[in-house]
Amino acid sequence: MAVLAAALWAVQAVSAQLECVDVARAAARAAARGEPLDQVIIRARTATRPGAQVAVTRDTETTKVQITVEVRPPWAQSLPAVQISATAVADTEPGYSP
Numbered sequence: 901m902a903v904l905a906a907a908l909w910a911v912q913a914v915s916a917q918l919e920c921v922d923v924a925r926a927a928a929r930a931a932a933r934g935e936p937l938d939q940v941i942i943r944a945r946t947a948t949r950p951g952a953q954v955a956v957t958r959d960t961e962t963t964k965v966q967i968t969v970e971v972r973p974p975w976a977q978s979l980p981a982v983q984i985s986a987t988a989v990a991d992t993e994p995g996y997s998p
Contacts, residue, residue, distance in 0.1 A: 909973040913982055916949065920967045920986035923947045931956050932963040932990035940965075964989045 927944040931937060937956050944954045944967060953968045965988050970981035 905973070905975065912973065913971055913984065916969060916971045916984050917986065919948060920952075920969060920984055921988070924965045924967045924986045924988035927954070927956065927967070928963055928965040928988035928990040931958055931965060932992050934993055934995070958992060961992055962989055963992050 923944050926947070927940050930943070931940045937958065940956055941954045944965065945952050948954075948967060949969045949971070951969065955966045955968075957964045966985060967987075968983060968985040970983050972981045973979060
């Protein structure tokens with residue numbers, strides 16, 4: 901039973917990682933196109949798990965998005981959370997000036 905619980909927990913953690921990677925990529929592309937950063941952050945937070953932290957940095961050359969979430973197994977909320985993060989970088993579109 902413990903092995904099954906651990907396997908399910910691992911699957912949930914991997915799923916959260918893949919979700920963070922996908923959302924970070926989409927947010928980096930949107931921010932690199934010049935969309936307002938506050939809108940990019942709001943969309944990224946709504947596309948990930950509750951409590952996600954989203955950081956966006958944009959300059960004339962690159963745009964970087966980092967998403968971090970803490971995941972706990974649903975069957976043992978008292979266990980420490982595993983911190984999962986993903987980072988995506990995109991080339992900033994020409995014409996952006998800070």
